[in-house]
Amino acid sequence: MKPRECKAEVAAVRAVTPEIMEVDLRVLEPAEFTFDAGQWISVPFGPKIVRAWSMVSPPTRRGAFTLSIDVAPGGIGSQWARGLKPGDPVQFKGPTGGFVFTRADPRRAVFVAEEIGIVPIRSILSHLYETGYGRSTALIYWARNPGWLVYDADFRSLARRYPGLQVHGIVGDFTLHLSRLPRDGAPMVAFLGSTIGNLYVEERRTFLGAIADNLPSGGSLLLGFDLVKPVDRLIAAYDDSKGVTAEFTRNMLRVLNRELHADFLPETFDHIAFWDPVQERMDLRLRANDDQVVHIPGAGLSLEIHDGEEIRVEVCTKFRVPSITGELEDAGFSVRQFWTDDRGDVGLILAKKP
Numbered sequence: 001m002k003p004r005e006c007k008a009e010v011a012a013v014r015a016v017t018p019e020i021m022e023v024d025l026r027v028l029e030p031a032e033f034t035f036d037a038g039q040w041i042s043v044p045f046g047p048k049i050v051r052a053w054s055m056v057s058p059p060t061r062r063g064a065f066t067l068s069i070d071v072a073p074g075g076i077g078s079q080w081a082r083g084l085k086p087g088d089p090v091q092f093k094g095p096t097g098g099f100v101f102t103r104a105d106p107r108r109a110v111f112v113a114e115e116i117g118i119v120p121i122r123s124i125l126s127h128l129y130e131t132g133y134g135r136s137t138a139l140i141y142w143a144r145n146p147g148w149l150v151y152d153a154d155f156r157s158l159a160r161r162y163p164g165l166q167v168h169g170i171v172g173d174f175t176l177h178l179s180r181l182p183r184d185g186a187p188m189v190a191f192l193g194s195t196i197g198n199l200y201v202e203e204r205r206t207f208l209g210a211i212a213d214n215l216p217s218g219g220s221l222l223l224g225f226d227l228v229k230p231v232d233r234l235i236a237a238y239d240d241s242k243g244v245t246a247e248f249t250r251n252m253l254r255v256l257n258r259e260l261h262a263d264f265l266p267e268t269f270d271h272i273a274f275w276d277p278v279q280e281r282m283d284l285r286l287r288a289n290d291d292q293v294v295h296i297p298g299a300g301l302s303l304e305i306h307d308g309e310e311i312r313v314e315v316c317t318k319f320r321v322p323s324i325t326g327e328l329e330d331a332g333f334s335v336r337q338f339w340t341d342d343r344g345d346v347g348l349i350l351a352k353k354p
């Protein structure tokens with residue numbers, strides 16, 4: 001079905017956890033609304049402002065489906081979702097998206113998800129297995145704590161009924177709990193999105209070494225990273241003229257205020273982003289533009305911060321192929337392949353544990 005302008009009404013809302021809610025929608029127009037498991041809808045909130053949510057339910061109920069929404073404090077879409085009640089009208093466009101997997105596909109599927117990213121996969125796996133899919137698939141599912149491993153009980157129940165489905169739910173921190181990763185066969189660890197660049201060099205050494213220690217011989221690492229590029233492009237990305245990154249950085253203080261009852265005044269900090277040519281990394285800081293005393297009751301801290309003092313928010317290291325290859329080899333890997341994009345902006349390396 002092509003995406004269309006649709007009208008629905010809320011049939012029910014439920015809290016799954018304090019941060020995640022489900023919304024049942026009954027589609028009024030078009031009369032014959034169908035979707036493929038894994039697809040999503042988008043809801044408009046103004047000119048050029050839309051939010052997308054995937055269906056969490058399998059496409060077996062005619063003209064009805066369920067969304068599962070992480071209701072982040074402060075977000076436009078989340079605020080809207082929190083206010084929904086049965087009978088409310090909802091306009092949306094959909095269904096959209098090609099993240100689908102059908103029984104006609106001959107490959108053995110391995111699904112990988114993090115926290116709320118599980119939503120489309122739940123629709124796909126429930127649909128496949130509850131409609132007689134006999135082949136095997138695996139799900140590797142990570143969350144920061146058990147409360148974010150939503151639908152874990154459903155997946156375990158599905159796996160008990162359909163032994164072809166292997167479910168690995170993992171709660172942990174990738175810097176501490178690598179030993180919890182499944183080790184069957186010749187596993188591959190995929191570490192993408194250039195998160196490696198947020199680790200300090202000593203942390204990278206420990207982390208890459210720990211991956212190598214936890215992989216059996218023949219296992220591999222697929223590592224994504226950002227490549228060194230002209231400084232003006234990097235500065236523009238980390239200190240944009242509209243101030244979006246600056247607000248993003250200051251939001252860290254708002255989060256401390258909200259979660260740990262701190263009393264930071266975010267507007268009294270300037271966002272600083274500079275290129276460190278020695279470490280080849282962007283260094284992001286908040287610099288106080290006034291003397292202040294800040295209390296963080298949730299952490300039992302009081303801090304005296306002087307005018308001009310800085311709080312480092314993060315580092316984002318950019319790599320060159322020889323340097324990252326050297327780090328991987330020092331950790332015990334042998335680099336097999338390197339890919340980049342047309343502009344040479346990002347890199348992907350496949351490294352094997354001999």
Ligand SMILES: Cc1cc2nc3c(=O)[nH]c(=O)nc-3n(C[C@H](O)[C@H](O)[C@H](O)COP(=O)(O)OP(=O)(O)OC[C@H]3O[C@@H](n4cnc5c(N)ncnc54)[C@H](O)[C@@H]3O)c2cc1C
Pocket residue numbers: 040051052053054055068069070071072073074075076077078079097116119120247248251
């Ligand atoms: C294809 C697709 C499918 C998706 N499926 C799902 C799904 O099934 N379930 C799901 O939960 N999500 C899903 N998402 C994500 C979803 O679309 C929203 O991005 C998400 O719900 C957050 O939107 P929001 O409007 O609540 O937050 P936003 O308004 O986008 O804000 C995001 C966060 O930034 C903070 N923030 C916003 N503005 C500022 C600012 N100026 N300064 C500081 N902080 C700020 C907010 O507090 C919030 O925590 C999907 C996204 C895509 C693209």
